[in-house]
Amino acid sequence: MSAAxxxxxxxxxxxxxxxxxxxxxxxGLLGLAAFFLLWWLLVDVYGVWRFRQLPKxxxxxxxxxxxxxxxxxxxxxxxxxxxxxSSIKRVAIAFCLAVSLGILVGVLSGWSRWFRAVVFxxxxxxxxxxxxxxxxxxxxxxxxxxxxxxxxxxLAAFFITTLNTMLGIKSIDEVYFRAARSLGFSEWAxxxxxxxxxxxxxxxxxxxxxxxxxxxxxxxxxxxSGTTGLxxxxxxxxxxxxxxxxxxxxxxxxxxxxxxxxxxxxxGNWLMRWRGSMLKGMAR
Amino acid sequence: xxxxxxxRGAVKVYDPERSQVVALDGLDLDIAPGEFCAVVGPxxxxxxxxxxxxxxxxxxxxxxxxxxxxxIAEPDRSAPPGADRIVVFQNGxxxxxxxxxxxxxxxxxxxxxxxxxxxxxxxxxxxARVGMLxxxxxxxxxxxxxxxxxxxxxxxxxxxxxxxxxxxPFRALDALTKSxxxxxxxxxxxxxxxxxxFITHDLEEAIFLGDKVVVLTSRPxxxxxxxxxxxxxxxxxxxxxxxxxxxxxxxxxxAIHEEARxxxxxxxxxxx
Numbered sequence: 001m002s003a004a005x006x007x008x009x010x011x012x013x014x015x016x017x018x019x020x021x022x023x024x025x026x027x028g029l030l031g032l033a034a035f036f037l038l039w040w041l042l043v044d045v046y047g048v049w050r051f052r053q054l055p056k057x058x059x060x061x062x063x064x065x066x067x068x069x070x071x072x073x074x075x076x077x078x079x080x081x082x083x084x085x086s087s088i089k090r091v092a093i094a095f096c097l098a099v100s101l102g103i104l105v106g107v108l109s110g111w112s113r114w115f116r117a118v119v120f121x122x123x124x125x126x127x128x129x130x131x132x133x134x135x136x137x138x139x140x141x142x143x144x145x146x147x148x149x150x151x152x153x154x155l156a157a158f159f160i161t162t163l164n165t166m167l168g169i170k171s172i173d174e175v176y177f178r179a180a181r182s183l184g185f186s187e188w189a190x191x192x193x194x195x196x197x198x199x200x201x202x203x204x205x206x207x208x209x210x211x212x213x214x215x216x217x218x219x220x221x222x223x224x225s226g227t228t229g230l231x232x233x234x235x236x237x238x239x240x241x242x243x244x245x246x247x248x249x250x251x252x253x254x255x256x257x258x259x260x261x262x263x264x265x266x267x268g269n270w271l272m273r274w275r276g277s278m279l280k281g282m283a284r
Numbered sequence: 285x286x287x288x289x290x291x292r293g294a295v296k297v298y299d300p301e302r303s304q305v306v307a308l309d310g311l312d313l314d315i316a317p318g319e320f321c322a323v324v325g326p327x328x329x330x331x332x333x334x335x336x337x338x339x340x341x342x343x344x345x346x347x348x349x350x351x352x353x354x355x356i357a358e359p360d361r362s363a364p365p366g367a368d369r370i371v372v373f374q375n376g377x378x379x380x381x382x383x384x385x386x387x388x389x390x391x392x393x394x395x396x397x398x399x400x401x402x403x404x405x406x407x408x409x410x411x412a413r414v415g416m417l418x419x420x421x422x423x424x425x426x427x428x429x430x431x432x433x434x435x436x437x438x439x440x441x442x443x444x445x446x447x448x449x450x451x452x453p454f455r456a457l458d459a460l461t462k463s464x465x466x467x468x469x470x471x472x473x474x475x476x477x478x479x480x481x482f483i484t485h486d487l488e489e490a491i492f493l494g495d496k497v498v499v500l501t502s503r504p505x506x507x508x509x510x511x512x513x514x515x516x517x518x519x520x521x522x523x524x525x526x527x528x529x530x531x532x533x534x535x536x537x538x539a540i541h542e543e544a545r546x547x548x549x550x551x552x553x554x555x556x
Contacts, residue, residue: 178341179377181365183443184395193390197381274381274423 055243063244064251071242073233073249084252086228091214091260094150098157098210103203106165107195116166127159131217135224145225152221157210164206168199201275204268211264215257230256286352287446287479289315289338293347294357296333300345307333309504310347315447320473320480322494324487324540326547330505331483335449338481340365351446367395370440371449375456376432378424384411384435385420391443403442410438413475414468430461434468441472447479454489463521466492470518487540491532492519499539502547509539 042051044058063069067076074080109116134155142148176198180190222231230253237245269276296308307330315321323331336342337357338349349357356363365371370391378387388411389403398406411417414434424432433453440448454462466489473480484490490497491513499509513532515523523529 173377175373175375175377176379178339178365178371179373179379182339182367182370183391183439184367185390186394189394193379193382197379200381272381274425 055247060244060247064248069245071237071240071245073237073242073245080248083228083230083233083249084256087218087222087230087253088256090146090150090153090229091211091218091256094153094218095157095211095214095260097150097154098161098214099207102158102161102206102210103165106162106203107169107191107199109162110166110169110199111191111195120166123159123162127163131156131213132220135221138221139225145227148225149218149221149229153214153218156213156217160210160213161203161206164202164209165199168202168206169195171202172198200268200272204264204272207264207268208261211261212257215253215260219253285317285477287315287317288352289313289447289479289481290350291334291338291347292349294334294337294344294349295346296330296337296342297345306504308344308347309506311500311506313498313507315479315481317479318477320482320493320495321498322482322484322490322496323498323500324484324490324536325500325505325508326502326540326544327485328547329500329502329543331500332451334505335371335451335481335483337362338447339369339371339449367391367443368446369449370443370445371451372433372436372440372453374452376424376436378432378436378439380424383421383423384416384427387424388420388435388439388442391439395443397444407438407442410441410472410476411435413472414438428461429457430465433457433465437469437472441476441478445478447481450480450482452483452485455485462489467518467521469493474518487533487536488524491515491529491536492521492524497532497536499536499543502543508543509536511536 036057040057042048043054044056063071064074066074069077072079073083105119109119131152134152138148138151138155142151172194176194177190180194185193218229219231219234222229223235226232230249234246234249234253237243237249291311291313294308294311294313296306298305298307311330311334313321323334325331333342337344338351340356340362343360343362344357346359347357348355348359351368354363356369378384379390382390385404385407388407389398389400392398392403392406393400408417408420411420414437416431416434416438419427419431419435424435427435436453454465457465470493480493482490482493487497494513496510496512498507499511500506501508511532515526515528
């Protein structure tokens with residue numbers, strides 16, 4: 001009935017209830033367990049080939065959980081949280097900026113043909129430039145390193161959000177606009193009750209990708225120009241041969257990325273409760 | 285009662301510069317207030333073009349349409365869509381992201397004709413009338429096709445339109461649901477009388493619902509035949525086998541089949 005993009009995650013959640021979710025959880029844990037087992041076997045137990053140089057699973061875990069870590073980074077040290085929170089803060093600011101500006105520009109381009117004609121070509125040229133290529137330019141422009149890192153973190157997410165919002169609006173069936181006009185909706189009411197909710201499925205697919213893009217760009221820019229942050233610390237730990245710290249920060253980064261994406265997904269599912277019911281209705 | 289619809293010399297030519305597809309060719313039609321006019325014709329005969337011109341979604345190339353004496357369509361100009369001419373679309377247009385009650389009440393509330401409380405009360409009365417009272421806080425996606433159609437007709441009636449424009453609203457339904465929906469519609473219209481412009485492919489549906497049945501010619505669309513139906517209303521499905529019904533069906537089916545055949549031959553030629 002609608003051209004909403006259905007992600008597999010949504011479909012699974014609206015399918016049968018707790019049972020399939022439990023199965024999925026067990027399967028997921030199985031994959032993670034297999035990975036850590038492989039790490040342990042290749043590095044800790046046999047030290048195969050170049051894997052010998054990597055930090056051991058056991059020492060990494062011990063370092064992470066130690067009140068007195070060898071390299072100063074563990075769950076018990078302030079240093080750890082300093083880097084963690086400075087990264088989270090940057091992503092939060094950049095993501096919020098990307099969402100508000102991206103949705104604004106996206107809605108304007110989906111809404112006004114004139115605006116789209118002016119802005120779209122520019123976006124299409126700027127968008128494919130990889131974030132790494134933006135670094136020098138942003139460093140020249142931005143006052144201070146913090147602004148530079150946040151700007152770089154923002155950029156990719158902004159392009160993705162804008163594009164998906166625009167696609168979302170284009171995906172809305174013309175019939176809803178006609179119905180709204182017949183029913184006497186003002187332009188503002190059409191925006192609020194047709195354009196935004198109609199584009200929301202695409203917007204949220206975009207926001208999930210944008211969140212991932214935020215973390216990606218964050219690490220890249222922290223490595224180049226940071227003095228704190230997970231990305232900065234990963235590179236620094238490599239430099240000073242503190243490999244356990246490196247893996248701790250990588251795992252932390254993975255957890256942060258996963259949690260933030262699932263937060264976006266949850267907010268999306270809550271805002272789009274009607275979609276779950278629609279899938280059920282279609283099966284009937 | 286409002287709702288006198290008058291169509292004079294309606295012509296619609298698509299792409300006048302190049303291919304010149306004539307969709308409507310000088311069509312005249314009058315629909316009296318409260319009259320149910322069922323329009324039948326083969327695909328591509330201009331039924332939907334005519335409906336779009338009345339609704340304000342499209343313009344006419346020449347000719348005019350008036351509603352209660354006000355011009356709503358003149359050459360290349362049409363009054364913007366409004367609540368006086370509500371359309372029920374072929375595939376439905378309930379907003380899937382809003383509840384049934386929101387969908388049904390949004391028209392009068394947006395037009396500031398009713399407060400939300402008043403609209404809710406009126407909506408509940410009409411929903412109850414079509415057996416949909418328990419579903420007001422559901423989303424349209426949770427309803428069956430027939431239920432969605434009932435809600436959509438209620439949404440249209442909530443706006444107290446001068447004319448109700450129905451574009452094959454029951455097309456996607458199975459035969460049984462369709463016949464139940466037709467009965468619901470006739471009953472509702474006894475309670476809330478409206479001028480209705482109803483498009484269909486289905487001759488039996490047209491006779492069952494209509495006060496008059498209009499047969500259009502295949503492209504370009506003109507009026508081929510107008511047959512009044514004077515069967516007593518509200519009608520029940522038992523009427524389908526009555527001699528009067530069958531007599532009307534016999535007068536119309538020859539004309540419709542001939543037009544359908546012409547449309548088919550055109551189609552073959554266009555493809556060749």
